[in-house]
Amino acid sequence: MNHVVLFSGGIDSTTVLAMVVKENGPKDVYFLRGEFQSKQSYQEAFVVNRIAVHRYELLGQSVPLHWIPSGNNRLIVPGRNLVLIGAAASVAQSIGATNIYIGCNADDIVNFPDCSHEYLQAAKSAVKLGYGIDLHFPLARLTKKQVVARARDLGVNLDETYSCYTGNQEHCGECLACKMRIEVLGEDTAEIAEHRARIKMKEEMINGN
Numbered sequence: 001m002n003h004v005v006l007f008s009g010g011i012d013s014t015t016v017l018a019m020v021v022k023e024n025g026p027k028d029v030y031f032l033r034g035e036f037q038s039k040q041s042y043q044e045a046f047v048v049n050r051i052a053v054h055r056y057e058l059l060g061q062s063v064p065l066h067w068i069p070s071g072n073n074r075l076i077v078p079g080r081n082l083v084l085i086g087a088a089a090s091v092a093q094s095i096g097a098t099n100i101y102i103g104c105n106a107d108d109i110v111n112f113p114d115c116s117h118e119y120l121q122a123a124k125s126a127v128k129l130g131y132g133i134d135l136h137f138p139l140a141r142l143t144k145k146q147v148v149a150r151a152r153d154l155g156v157n158l159d160e161t162y163s164c165y166t167g168n169q170e171h172c173g174e175c176l177a178c179k180m181r182i183e184v185l186g187e188d189t190a191e192i193a194e195h196r197a198r199i200k201m202k203e204e205m206i207n208g209n
Contacts, residue, residue, distance in 0.1 A: 002097035004088050007031035009162045011181065012103035012139055015151040019138060020101055022154060030095065032088050081114040085123050089131050098133055105139045105147050111176065117141065144184045158185065 003020050007013045021029050081102065088100040108115035117140045124135040139147050151158060165175040172178055 001099070002028045002030060002092070002095050004092045004095070004097045004100045005029065005031050006084050006088055006100070006102045007033045008103075009033070010103075010177070011144070011151060011158060011161050011163060011184075012105055012147055014103075014156055014161045015147055015154065016101050016103040016138060018151065018154040018156050028097075030091070030097065032084070032091050079114075081112075081119070081123070085127065085135065089127050089133055092133050093131055099136060100127070100133060101136045101138070103139055104137055105142050105144050107144045107180070115140070144180060148184050 001024070003024055005013065005017045005020055007017055017029070017031065081104070085100070085102065088102075092098070092100050102120070104112075104115035104120060106117075113119060117137075120135070120137045120140055124137075127133050127135045139150075142150065148158065162171070163177040163181045164171040165177050166172045171181065173182065
């Protein structure tokens with residue numbers, strides 16, 4: 001029985017990947033990632049190599065998606081989860097997988113309506129009706145902090161996950177994803193301390209201090 005995990009290299013999808021591998025073993029677990037119009041694809045590939053490729057048998061596919069501006073200085077990918085779930089269903093059919101997984105959490109609903117439990121339930125019904133495949137969203141009722149706790153229970157090295165929207169080699173510490181990452185990880189990692197120091201330095205430069 002094969003399993004397809006939608007994977008971005010971030011905290012949520014890496015946690016889901018770890019959950020699926022723990023429950024089913026590594027042999028039949030595959031990942032599918034979306035490729036955004038940034039260097040993020042490089043970082044996702046880096047995370048896969050560091051966290052997964054030596055332990056899991058994986059299949060990599062790319063789906064081109066693009067960022068657009070939204071309100072409150074946010075960036076969104078229009079139709080992101082609809083596209084990714086559809087792509088996952090297609091890949092699942094091609095490799096004989098009966099389950100696909102997506103890593104939406106309860107806090108995502110504020111900025112991304114297609115991460116709501118209701119939306120995911122509707123998508124689950126459509127995928128099951130159209131393809132006979134089960135869509136799973138095990139984090140949908142968990143807050144981001146609860147996801148972090150689950151990841152640590154699973155032994156996930158959160159330092160090796162990547163959340164930044166810029167796609168640069170280092171987290172910018174300023175985008176929506178980085179701010180959430182800083183909030184949920186607190187001062188637990190050296191990288192977060194570097195984020196805060198970099199932000200403080202920029203503020204001092206702007207203020208002429």
